[in-house]
Amino acid sequence: MGNLGKQLIGFMVVLAVSSVNAQITHPKASPFTTISQDIGLSNITIKYSRPAAKGRHIFGGLVPYGRIWRVGANESTKLSVDTDVMVKGNLLPKGTYALYAFPEESIWKIAFHKNTGHWGDGRKNYKPEEDLFRIEVSPKKIAYHQENFLITLDAITHDSAQLKLIWGDTMVEIPLQVDTNAQMEKEIELQLKENPTAQTYYEAARYLQEQATDYERALGYLNMALELGGDTYYFHRVKSLVEAALGNYEAAIASAKKSLEIAEDLEKDEFVRMNAKNIEKWEANVVKQ
Incomplete structure (x- = not known):
């Protein structure tokens, strides 16, 4: 067989292999x-x-x-x-x-x-x-x-x-x-050991408040947050919720008023409304007491 014939056979083999391997990428019926x-x-x-x-x-x-x-x-x-x-x-x-x-x-x-x-x-x-x-x-x-x-x-x-x-x-x-509480307790313990900031104390307190547990500890964390970080509308907002959960409505009202005042200055309208609503509710509780 001459060189031309060998080349032709080689080309046909390559073409056949390419045809077998060629596949069209298409959308899947079940993506x-x-x-x-x-x-x-x-x-x-x-x-x-x-x-x-x-x-x-x-x-x-x-x-x-x-x-x-x-x-x-x-x-x-x-x-x-x-x-x-x-x-x-x-x-x-x-x-x-x-x-x-x-x-x-x-x-x-x-x-x-x-x-x-x-x-x-x-x-x-x-x-x-x-x-x-x-x-x-x-x-x-x-x-x-x-x-x-x-x-x-x-x-x-x-x-x-x-x-x-x-x-x-x-x-x-x-x-x-999932056992998020066990994970969070480890996280809180770790972060409070390592040069905690006002935000560290606030986030620990907010977690406890959201979980409706250990309000006394949450209040201690919030006081530390305020001591280290000064007045913020969200520190006082969560503090008011914790104080209300403890049944101390007068303290809760005072914290909510402070949060509302700061929120007004910063044009945080949502927090103004939420604080005003809670103040009205808690003032009614104080009257009942």
């Missing part, structure tokens, strides 16, 4: 997404794909009852937590897990699975013994249609949230809890 949500000082991140209903009957139809579901589409849904989380009394340690569901008409089982290497639901490779734990939740009917499968975190507080799985006309809610 991938990532959600990340802070709960107190903890973070939860979920990575999943979002199939669409497209007029189909979802649970008990497209997603059969009594069979494992990957909680989405394509690869398995991954849930990561950066601190320990409690799920209906079960400890979910810091780490990453695959999330699976076993839907039924009246009860769903949700599995937090340690093996994150499965594609989709794992099929025959899925092993129940690799579940960290399972919980049971009741599905609810919703008053609207959710076209694309949705995972969201809602009803968020410093200590808890609801993990919601929503698709079609169905929603399930999974309660999550």
Whole structure:
């Protein structure tokens, strides 16, 4: 074979290989997404794909009852937590897990699975013994249609949230809890040891006030904040709330008036209104006393 023939054969081989490897990048039917949500000082991140209903009957139809579901589409849904989380009394340690569901008409089982290497639901490779734990939740009917499968975190507080799985006309809610108080107590102790500022004392007091706990300690922190940082409308604002919670309405009124006065000078209208409303309420309590 001549050089020309060899060159022609080589070109045809390259062309054939290129044709095999060539792929068109196209939109996914179930687009991938990532959600990340802070709960107190903890973070939860979920990575999943979002199939669409497209007029189909979802649970008990497209997603059969009594069979494992990957909680989405394509690869398995991954849930990561950066601190320990409690799920209906079960400890979910810091780490990453695959999330699976076993839907039924009246009860769903949700599995937090340690093996994150499965594609989709794992099929025959899925092993129940690799579940960290399972919980049971009741599905609810919703008053609207959710076209694309949705995972969201809602009803968020410093200590808890609801993990919601929503698709079609169905929603399930999974309660999550984190021990933010233990984390915050460590943080407060650490920061107060390391050259605390007025803002340090204020933020510690505000956390206690928001948690409706240990008001006497909160008041001590606020007094330190005022001593170190001087008068501010927000120091006096939180101090008034703490004093009212302790039942000392006269002191609360005096603090609220100071906060209102400073807020007026700074044109902080929202704080003017909030303080005025509380002053009116607490003056009525003083009369009753």
